[in-house]
Amino acid sequence: MRVDFTKMHGLGNDFVVLDARAKDLPQIDGSIARALADRRTGIGCDQLILLQPSSAADFRMRIFNQDGSEVEACGNASRAVALLHGAPADVETAGGTIRIEPAAGGASVDMGEPRFEWDAIPLAYGMDTAAMPVGWDGLDHPGAVNVGNPHVVFFVEDCGAVALDVLGPEIENDPLFPERVNVNVATIENRGHIRLRVWERGAGLTQACGTGACATAVHAMRRGLVEREVTVTLPGGDLTIAWAEDNRIRMTGPATEAYRGSFEWDDFA
Incomplete structure (x- = not known):
């Protein structure tokens, strides 16, 4: 199965973005996230970002770190996804729903409320x-x-x-x-x-x-x-x-699309 990806970064913090909102992808787990993130044998990135449909927001964003662990939030990835999506949207994350808005050269993101307890x-x-x-x-x-x-x-x-x-x-x-x-x-x-x-x-x-x-x-x-x-x-x-x-916290800053490509799923699964 051939899978498309978009390579993006926010201030050098780089991502491989997979868009499964309109096209189903096989199950993503830590092992394939590690394989794709590897800078020697994969595409290479700090985080793998997976976009999926959501019943609670406009779409869902899942975030996998370089070591394969899934995490709740990523501000730089949120700006990159805003640039890719190209319109204001509510995005479901494991850390809560955030609001993204593309802006000139980047995006503004409502990151929600901080917790101190x-x-x-x-x-x-x-x-x-x-x-x-x-x-x-x-x-x-x-x-x-x-x-x-x-x-x-x-x-x-x-x-x-x-x-x-x-x-x-x-x-x-x-x-x-x-x-x-x-x-x-x-x-x-x-x-x-x-x-x-x-x-x-x-x-x-x-x-x-x-x-x-x-x-x-x-x-x-x-x-x-x-x-x-x-x-x-x-x-x-x-x-x-x-x-x-x-x-509520608002973060504003740049985001960049580096390039687009595709890979064979079985090469990394």
């Missing part, structure tokens, strides 16, 4: 998620936010100096986080600008993470460190994050 992150036991009494080798007292998926956020003097390739996997897999966690290290440049690096669970160091930008910005806003709309600069570029008075 310890059991909504989730954490293994109760604690203050605004200043957690925990630390790992110089990174301490982080905040935790769920923005459709779980994030832990550290504010540091220079996020570029943190050995995130070493500490990221250690924190991601700490027993404190029963569903693992995305790890963000951020530097507050001023009240309108944050620099950020992200270790993404199941994918590793990434050029950009839309949900990480949302979680980091909201945690900084919660702490009173920045205004309610900020620019977040990631290695791949800038996102604008706004936390409105109605408690």
Whole structure:
């Protein structure tokens, strides 16, 4: 069976998108997601995105990380899907329904409301998620936010100096986080600008993470460190994050279609 795909990226965070809204595809599982995501023997991507029909929204988006794990949300993929869809839409995800709207060169996404309760992150036991009494080798007292998926956020003097390739996997897999966690290290440049690096669970160091930008910005806003709309600069570029008075987060930024192609399903199944 020959299957079409679209290769896309948001600030360098790249995706293989499979569209099963009008044409049925065989069952997607972790093994085929890993095979397609492999950069040596597959198409290569950070995440595999599967679009399907939905009874609760205009369509459904499923997200598989490079390691084959299925996750709840991906902000950069949401912008890419908005560009591909080409019109405003409500999209069902495992983390809740989001609203996408294509814009010049990218998209704006209503990412929904953040959650701060310890059991909504989730954490293994109760604690203050605004200043957690925990630390790992110089990174301490982080905040935790769920923005459709779980994030832990550290504010540091220079996020570029943190050995995130070493500490990221250690924190991601700490027993404190029963569903693992995305790890963000951020530097507050001023009240309108944050620099950020992200270790993404199941994918590793990434050029950009839309949900990480949302979680980091909201945690900084919660702490009173920045205004309610900020620019977040990631290695791949800038996102604008706004936390409105109605408690909903809006992310705006670029998305790009790289190319289209097809593959034989049996080569990867």
